[in-house]
Amino acid sequence: MFQSNHQPLISPRALLTREPSALNPVDRHDPFVIGQSETQKEEFRKVEFIVTNSKRLQDDLQNLGLRIKHHEENLKYLKSCTNSLDESILDTQVSLGKYHSSEVETENENSNHFQTEEHTIEQILRQEKSAAGILYQLKTRHGTQAPNLALTKDVLGIVATLGKVDNDDLSRILSEYLGLEAMLAIVCKTYEGVKALELYDREGRINNSTGLHGLGSSIGRPMDGRFLVICLEDLRPYAGEFVADDSQRKISLLKPRLQNGECPAGFIGFAVNMIILDSANLSFLTASGHGLRETLFYSLFSRLQVYRTRAEMLLATPCISDGAVSLDGGMIKSNGIFYLGTRKDIEVRFPISSGTTNLPLNYIEEAEEKIKKLKWEKERLLEDMQREQSLLNLEKGQYNSKKQEFVKFLARSSHGPFQNQVPIGRDRSI
Numbered sequence: 082m083f084q085s086n087h088q089p090l091i092s093p094r095a096l097l098t099r100e101p102s103a104l105n106p107v108d109r110h111d112p113f114v115i116g117q118s119e120t121q122k123e124e125f126r127k128v129e130f131i132v133t134n135s136k137r138l139q140d141d142l143q144n145l146g147l148r149i150k151h152h153e154e155n156l157k158y159l160k161s162c163t164n165s166l167d168e169s170i171l172d173t174q175v176s177l178g179k180y181h182s183s184e185v186e187t188e189n190e191n192s193n194h195f196q197t198e199e200h201t202i203e204q205i206l207r208q209e210k211s212a213a214g215i216l217y218q219l220k221t222r223h224g225t226q227a228p229n230l231a232l233t234k235d236v237l238g239i240v241a242t243l244g245k246v247d248n249d250d251l252s253r254i255l256s257e258y259l260g261l262e263a264m265l266a267i268v269c270k271t272y273e274g275v276k277a278l279e280l281y282d283r284e285g286r287i288n289n290s291t292g293l294h295g296l297g298s299s300i301g302r303p304m305d306g307r308f309l310v311i312c313l314e315d316l317r318p319y320a321g322e323f324v325a326d327d328s329q330r331k332i333s334l335l336k337p338r339l340q341n342g343e344c345p346a347g348f349i350g351f352a353v354n355m356i357i358l359d360s361a362n363l364s365f366l367t368a369s370g371h372g373l374r375e376t377l378f379y380s381l382f383s384r385l386q387v388y389r390t391r392a393e394m395l396l397a398t399p400c401i402s403d404g405a406v407s408l409d410g411g412m413i414k415s416n417g418i419f420y421l422g423t424r425k426d427i428e429v430r431f432p433i434s435s436g437t438t439n440l441p442l443n444y445i446e447e448a449e450e451k452i453k454k455l456k457w458e459k460e461r462l463l464e465d466m467q468r469e470q471s472l473l474n475l476e477k478g479q480y481n482s483k484k485q486e487f488v489k490f491l492a493r494s495s496h497g498p499f500q501n502q503v504p505i506g507r508d509r510s511i
Contacts, residue, residue, distance in 0.1 A: 135487075138486065145480040163463065166455050166462065167459070173451055196433045200432065205239060208265060208429070209302050210297070212265070215304065217239070235274025237270055239266065241430070244358055244431060246355060254387075257427055258385070261429060263309060263381060264430070269311065271312065272315060277292065279294065289303075313367050313373075314369070316377065318375045318376045334384060348387075351382070386404070389407065389409075391407045391409055393407065394411045
């Protein structure tokens with residue numbers, strides 16, 4: 082280490098401070114020394130006061146911050162409980178809506194025949210020159226061998242036969258919403274199946290002796306015009322979550338809400354979730370692992386909402402984004418596009434699923450009692466949230482006041498002993 086050979090100079094200030102030493106003994110009775118000692122004690126007391134109060138204010142701010150965090154976490158928890166109760170209330174109300182719609186259907190059974198799968202197939206066969214009609218003629222003639230034929234081995238079915246619904250009103254309105262062309266659409270698993278249905282010559286013209294055109298000509302039902310084919314592997318599937326523990330693997334969609342946070346009156350559900358799949362169609366998966374609901378029916382219906390009545394549907398227009406229908410014939414295709422007039426029954430409809438609406442006799446009473454209880458619990462939670470919010474506002478107010486007090490204390494301290502301090506032993510007038 083570097084060491085200097087020179088003796089350090091004695092600072093003139095050091096001499097003025099009269100530091101005690103063997104050559105310069107301190108006279109404790111000297112008035113100057115007494116004044117110096119008192120000044121040091123006073124400065125020490127001021128510094129101690131600043132440190133002590135600064136620590137106290139910081140501790141107060143920290144404690145208030147912890148209490149604020151505690152109330153915010155309580156509010157977050159209460160909010161999640163309230164949201165969960167809202168979902169339970171909405172689910173029960175939707176179930177009641179479905180029950181009432183089924184009840185109306187039961188009352189009208191005498192005037193509306195029960196649409197079975199056999200009726201749907203009969204309706205398809207009546208479309209003699211349609212691609213769907215020709216395919217079902219092939220099934221009728223070849224029976225169990227039809228799925229093994231090169232033309233049809235990749236065909237899953239016709240839209241109208243791949244799902245069922247709860248009641249006739251729902252069957253009529255959803256079928257009308259899709260239209261005859263979509264209801265008769267041929268559904269293929271892959272694009273290879275699509276290509277097998279129609280072939281072309283070198284000039285790009287349809288080869289009428291092959292594919293469905295050739296089949297139609299061979300059975301005396303030559304095809305005319307266009308027909309719709311849906312390729313499942315090319316559809317963009319629904320990418321969200323699914324309803325937990327649901328045997329039908331329904332997709333989880335946020336229920337519509339009005340500006341006041343309530344679900345619109347009469348809302349029954351989303352059309353995509355109201356399609357009932359049988360075990361075979363429910364177990365079907367594309368090569369990428371997606372089922373019929375999140376591919377075919379989500380592509381056809383998206384977030385189409387279903388209401389009990391047209392009046393209830395129209396009141397809910399502020400929260401309808403992808404169209405809506407009502408069981409009494411109302412239809413909104415999309416925002417701003419309304420279908421008015423009387424309902425028109427199309428030739429092909431979804432079949433009705435039997436045994437899906439067998440609910441207990443006291444279902445309404447139990448459901449209404451459940452809704453009443455859930456709403457009571459929600460009111461208690463809202464009261465707790467109001468109390469927590471009041472306490473949070475109070476703590477935040479105290480925190481802001483304490484923070485201002487701390488800032489002012491630091492400002493006063495910065496102009497206190499540290500700024501006014503002069504070297505001990507020097508005349509303050511210098």
